[in-house]
Amino acid sequence: MIRSTHLPLMVTLATFVLAFALCGWQYPSMLSTRVVANLLTDNAFLGIVAVGMTFVILSGGIDLSVGSVIAFTGVFLAVILRDTSIHPLAAFVLVLLITTMFGAAMGAVIHFLEMPPFIVTLAGMFLARGAAYVLSTDSVPITHEFYDTLQDIYWKAPGGGRFRLIGGIMLLVFICGALVAHRTRFGQNVYAVGGGGPTARLMGVPLARTTVGIYAISGGLAGLAGIIFSLYTSAGYSLATVGVELDAIAAVVIGGTLLSGGYGFVAGTFFGILIMGLIQTYIVFDGTLSSWWTKIVIGALLFSFILLQKGLTWATITRKRTATGSAQQS
Amino acid sequence: QDLTIGFSQIGSESGWRAAETTVTKQEAEKRGIDLKFADAQQKQENQIKAIRSFIAQGVDAILLAPVVATGWDEVLEEAADAEIPVVLLDRTVDAPEDLYLTAVTSDLVHEGRVAGQWLVDEMAGEPCRIVELQGTTGSSPAIDRKQGFEEGIAGAEGLEIVRSQTGDFTRSQGKVVMESFLKAEGGENICALYAHNDDMAVGAIQAIKEAGLNPGEDIKIVAIDAVPDAHLAIANGEMNATIELTPNMAGPALDALEAYLADGTAPAKWIQTESKLFTAADDNAAIYEEKKNLGY
C-alpha cells in the first residue's frame, strides 16, 4: 500500500527514471547494459557506505570518517596480504572487526561523552587516514589469486555489460539494510532516536545500545566498502576515497532522507546513488566540460535535485493540509 | 577519418596539470581529433568510471593520466576486450604491459636524481644542510622525487637532509612549512632547499625573503616542474635550478596513437620525455614569456 510517507521515495525513483530517459534520448548509447552494469559496479563501494550513512543520518547523526576508513581498510588489507601469508578471507574478517570496533568506539564517545557526531567523526576521519599513512604512504598492490578469483566472477550481459560480484554485494547490502531499517526492532529504534533523543529515551528505547550500534554498522559497512574498493582497484592507497563521505551524504539526501533524522528510506539511498552515478556518466558522455565547469555543473545538478525534492515535498504537504480535515475524531 | 578520443585527466590540482590539459586539448585540435575530456577531481574511482563510460560510448582510443599506479587491471582489461587502445600519460601503472599501448611519461625518480646531482655539483664538496619540501604525503611524485633526490646526493660527503615535511604541493603550505624550517633550524644554518615542485619553492622563496635572507644566495633552491613562475624566479636570481616536466605528453601520445590506428604500428612501451635541467645559465626570461600562456 502506498502511503504519503513513501512519497519522497517515489519522487526519487521518478527523478531517476526521468533523468535516465532524458540521458538516453540525448546519447542513445547510454541505454546500454554496459552503462547499467557500470552504474552498479562503479558505485558499489559508495552504495555500501551510503547504506551505513543512511542509518547514521536517520538517527540524526553524521559520519565523516567513512572515506578515511575505506582508505584505511584498503591499505591495511594490502599491507597484511603483502607482509603475511594470511588468507584474504581471514584478513576481511579481521579488518571488518577493526572497522566495526572503530565505529562502535565513535558511537560510544558520541553517546557517553555527549559530543556532537560531526566533531567526533571528524576526529575519526583524521585518525583513520592518519593510521593509513602510518601503515604505508605508498600505494600497495594486492596480488593474491583469491582476489583474481573474486574479480573474475561476473555475468556478461548481452550488449557487453559486465555485472560484477561487487555490484551484487552492494545490492545485497541494500536489501539487508532495508530489512534491518524497516523490519527489525533495531531499525525502529534508529528511527526513534532520529525522531527525538530524549523522547525516545522516555519511551524506553535503549539509546546507548542504538547509538553505538548505528556507528558500528556505519564503521563496519565502511570496512566492507573498503574491501570492495580493494577488490575494485586491487590495491590499498592511503590517499584513496578522499571526500567520499560527502558523496555518501549527498546520495543519502538526494535519496530523500532528512539530515535532521527520523525520515527516509534505505531504498531511497539506492536511487540517490544511481542518480549521482548518472550525473557523472552524463558528464563523461558529454566530454566537453572543463575541469572547473565539471565542478560547477555537479554543484548545479546537486542543487536542482535538492530543489526538486523540496518542491515536491512542499507540494504534498500543502495538499495534505487541504485534504485531511479534522479526520481523526470519531 | 574522425577520431574520438577520451581523455581521463586527474584533475586540475596544480598549474602544471592545467597546462597539461590545455596542451592536450591543443594537440587534439591540431590533429582534428574529437577529445572527450573527463576531470576526475583527484579520485581514482572517478577515473575508472570515466574509462568505463568511454568504453560504453565506443571511443576510438583513451588517454589516461593515472592518479596512482595501482588498480587499473580490471578496467584496462575491459578496454582491451572492447579493442580500445589506452595510452598512459605522465605516469605508468602496475599492470601487465599488454593492457596498454604505450606510456608517455617522464621518470620521476630520475628528476629527483637530477636535482640531487645538480646540488652535489653546485656544492662542490662543501657540506650542506638541506631542507626538503615534500609533495602530498603518499602521492607518487612525492615518493619518487624524494627517493631520486636521496639517490642523487647519496655519495656526496656533508650533504644531509635535516628537515623534511610535506607542503602538499601548494604555494601557501610551502611558505608556511618553510617558515617553520627557518625558525626550527635557524635560517643561516640552512644551505639549500629542495622542493618537490616549483609552487612550493615559490612559496618558500617568500618565506625566506620575509625572514630577511636572500633566496638563491643564502639558501640555494632547486625544485622540479619548470613552471613559468620558476623561470621568473631564476631570472630574478631568487632560485637556482628547476627540472622540466613537460606538459606536452599528449603530443607524442597522439602521434603514437595515430600511427597505431592507421596501420597498427606498435610504438615502444615507454616513451620517455626529457627531464631538462634549467639553471641561471639559460635565458629564463625568454622561456617565461614563451610558457606563460600555456595555461600553467
Added chain:
Amino acid sequence: MTTPQAPLLHASGISKFFPGAVALDEVELKLYPGEVHALLGENGAGKSTLIKCLTGAYRRDGGTITLDGEDIDAKSTAESQELGIGTVYQEVNLLPNLTVAENLFMGRQPTRLGLVNRRQMNTQAREALLGYGLDLDPGEPLNSFSVAVQQVVAIARAVALSGKVLILDEPTASLDRDEVDLLFGVIRQLKDSGLSIVFITHFLDQVFEISDRATVLRNGRVVGERLLADVTQHDVVTLMLGRQLEATVQDRKAGKPGALLLEINDLAKRGMIEPFSMNLHRGEVVGLAGLLGSGRTETANLLFGAVQADHGKMLIDGREARIANPRDAVAQGFAMCPEDRKTHGIVGDLSVRDNIILALQARQGWMRPIPRAKVHEIAEHYVKALDIRLASLDMPIRLLSGGNQQKALLARWLATEPDVLILDEPTRGIDVGAHAEIIALIERLRENGMALLVASSELEELVAYSTRVVVLRDRHQVRELTGDEITADNIVHAIAAEPEKGAA
C-alpha cells in the same frame, strides 16, 4: 474504599536535587493495589520530577522504592517498563516521525522470524485504539494527527505497558470532555483489574471524579495524604497552596467595551479556516470556543500572521492593516501566547530573563538593545507580578516547570504592552492558584482597556472572563454569544447544534 493491605508501590524518602534547587525533599508516596491516586500540587511542586524519579528517567539522589514488597531501582524508563510501570509523561512524549502503530508498539513490536510483523502490528494497534474511541489508520505518521489523538495514543501505549502501575502526568490537559470520559472508563476498568494508577492533573473536578486518594506536594515536600472521600475541593486547594484561594470571579459584565479596535472581514485560509469575521473592541475579552480541531488555534494563528491569510482583510482602528507575519503583528500591537509552549513558545536554552525580554527587544530592533538595568527591572517586575517560581532569572527557561514557563511567556508579551492579546489555551497545565491568577489577570487587562482574544477548551473559564464568545465548528464560525447568553450550556449547544455529520 478504606486502606487495604500493603502498598503495591511504596516510595519513601525520595530526594532530588538540581543545581540551585531542591526539587524533591524526602517525599513519600504509597500506592495501594486497585486505587487511583491523585498527585496534586502547584506548578513546580515537583510532581513530574517525582514521576521521573520513580520511573528511572531521573536518578534520584536519595530514597527507596519498593514494588510488591521488593526493592526496585530502575535505571532507565525501559527498565521500569519491564517492571510493569507504564507512564505518560507530561507533554506528549511520542515520536512524531513514526506511525501511530510504531509509537504504540515501540520496543515490543510483534515479530515473526525476527522481523517486525507490520501487518499484525497495525491490526493490533487499530484494535487497541478502537477501545479509546479512535478509529484511524495506525499506519499513518503520528504527526498527521491532532494533539488530542496523540495524547490518547500515548495513554494507550502506557496502559498497554502497565502490568502493575499506570502513571499519567496531566493526560487530560489537551483532551475534550468526551475523550476524558472514555479515558476514565478505561481507568476504571484497569482499577477493577487491580492496577494502581497515579493521576496528575490540575482539574480538581476530574480528581474528585476518578481518584480515591491524593498526595499533595508543595515545594518538593509532601504536605498531606488524604482519602478524597473525606475532604472537599476547598480543603485540597488550601493544602496545595498553603493558603485560602480568594474567590475570583467577580461581576465581570461591569465594564463596557471601549472603542472599536479591530475589524476582521472574512479572513480565511484555504484548507485551514473558513472565512471568519469579527469585531474586537478595547476592553473586551472575546472567547473562542469549539471542539478539538475546530480551528481555534488556526484562527489565532491567522490573526497573528503566523499563517498567512489568503482571503479577507483586517482593519485596525479603521485602517486596513497588512499582517503577513508575526513581526508585522507585533508592530501593530498584537501579542500571542501560542498553544504549544514547548515548540512555539519558549526558547529553551536562553535564560528566563532573555525569554521575557525577547518580544520587546525584537520589536525595538537589534540596534537598540534594552539596557541591562531596564531588562532586570522588567523581568523582576513580571516575576513578582505573575508569581513565577524560579531559582534565578539566569536559569534556562526549559528548567522551569510547565506552569511557570507559561507565566514567563505571558510576561514576555505583557512586557510589550500590546493592544490586542491573543491567548491560546492560556491555562493549559496551570495549577488552580495560578489559574485563578491568570483569570484575574485577564480581567485586569481588560479593565485597563486591552482587547483580548482567548481560545480555550475550558468552558467554565471562558464563561468566567469572556464578554463575548465566538463558537467554531469544523473551521466555521457558527455562533456568537453575547451578554447573558454566555453560559456553558449555551456554548455546548452552539457547538452541538445541527448535528450534520461533522468531522468524520
Added chain:
Amino acid sequence: MPATTPSLFKRITPQLLILAVVIGLNFLVFPDFFDVSFRNGRLFGNLVDVFNRGAPVALLCIGMTLVIATKGIDLSVGAVMAIAGATAASLVTDGYGWGTALLGALATGALCGFWNGFLVAVLRIQPIVATLVLMVAGRGIAQLITEGTILTFNNEGLIRLGAGTFMGIPTPIVIWLALGTLATIGVRRTALGMLIESIGVNEASSRLAGINSRVLLICVYLASGLCAALAGVIVAADIKGADANNAGLWLELDAILAVVIGGNSLLGGRFSIVASLIGALIIQSVNSVILLSGMPPEFNLVIKALLILAILVIQSPRVAHLIYMLRASGPERLPERQRPSVQEPKEDAL
C-alpha cells in the same frame, strides 16, 4: 557591558588552559619557541607565526561561530575563500587598484554568503546541504575566474594585506584581531547576539516572538561569506597569487573544529566569538607542534587527531559535569554547554 567581563573570563577559562597546554607542548618540542625578535622590519618568531598563520581559520571562525549559533553550518567557506582570492587577483591583474580588488572580493564573498543564506532562510534547505552546493561548485567558479592557473600578481597594496606588516606586526594578525573585536562588540553591544542565539535555540518560537529570523539568518551567512572572503584575500596576498584549487582547501573543517573547541554547541544557541578565536589559536598551535617536532609527515594526521580528540574529550559536557561534581556541590549553576533537552537526559545518571 561591564557585568559580562568576569563571566566572559569564566567562559573562556577552559580554552585558555588548553591553549596554554598546547603552547607548552610547543615549548617542549622546541625550546626556542618563545623567542621573538624584530627582523627585516617585522616581528619574527614561532609565537608570531601561530598568530599569523592562524589568521585564516580565525577569520573563518568568526562567521562560522555566528552561523553555528543559529544551528547552521557553513561548509562553503573554503570555496568562498578561493573565489574571493581569485576575484581579487584577477581584478589587480586587470589593472585595478588594491582597494577595488578588496572591495570586489568582499562583494563576491557577500554574494556567496547571501546565496547560502537564501537557500537556508528562504528555501529552507538544511544548512549542511545548502552550503554543500557552493562547496562543490565554488572551487569550480574560482577556477573559472583564474582559468585553472595560479594567478600571480605584484600589487604591493594587496600583498601588504597578507604578507605586510602594520607597525611591525604582520597585517593578518591585526586584521583578525580587529575583526574579532568588532564582531564581538557588534553582537554583544547590540541585541544581535541574543536574537541570533534565540533563533538558534528555537526558530519557531523566535519567529512568533516577532524576530525577523529570515533576514537575520541571511545576515549571518552573509557575515560568514564576508569573513571567508577576507580570509581568501589574505591567503592569496600571502603567496602573491590566487590558487583556486588549494586556497582554503578543507579549511571549513578547521573552522568548525575551532568553533567547537571554543566550547560552542553545534546545536546552536549560546556562543562566544572570543572562545572560538582561542579555538583557532589552539588548532594553529597544534599544527605548529607538528611542524616543529620534525616528525615524518605521515604522522601529521595521527598526531593532530589524537591531540584534538584529547582536547574535545576534556571539554565534553560530560567530563565538565564530572569536574563540576568533584568540585563539590555549591549552589552554583551547571556549566553552560548542555544538550537542549527538556528532560536533562543523563546529567544525573552518574
